[in-house]
Amino acid sequence: DVKVTQSSRYLVKRTGEKVFLECVQDMDHENMFWYRQDPGLGLRLIYFSYDVKMKEKGDIPEGYSVSREKKERFSLILESASTNQTSMYLCASSLRAGGTEAFFGQGTRLTVV
């Protein structure tokens, strides 16, 4: 079974802090994604990566950056956390481009106070 593991289930951070969300997948997938999920807005794509050291902006990249130094690991960075970044963050990976048959991690519930 594909496993996508996010480093934290719950995080509480202060406004202005730099926040790192880590994601690791164990199926040698080329493609990895970061989404945020908010009530009424659904899943929104922040960034994705189709290869090591490659990254592409999604629909809402402002205030975020990413890092993919190794194939299995994709990190999301909040440069200076703000309260409007309080959300559920979901990492996903897929063998195929575009996220077809994507597998998700368990999610990180981030609260910025």
Next chain:
Amino acid sequence: QKEVEQDPGPLSVPEGAIVSLNCTYSNSAFQYFMWYRQYSRKGPELLMYTYSSGNKEDGRFTAQVDKSSKYISLFIRDSQPSDSATYLCAMTIQGAQKLVFGQGTRLTINP
């Protein structure tokens, strides 16, 4: 208009009922269709994946794609309380860079 429309519900049905969940879409180029199940405070779990038109069955779950109507469905037979979750549809085009998700339908199965 959103590319993918999904009624958010909530939908509440008695245990044992047949459940029908649906999504409509506007982009006729979509060819890969997925259904995800998401329990409260968890990540989405891939339930069904279908390429192009037709039906696919897996146990109590059946996914149906009608490309002529731009309409996809997920049927759950003999529904169980453990099926209570939010169901998300997602779709994409070959070569596209991302999935397009519906809003999700919140389903409750009452014992």
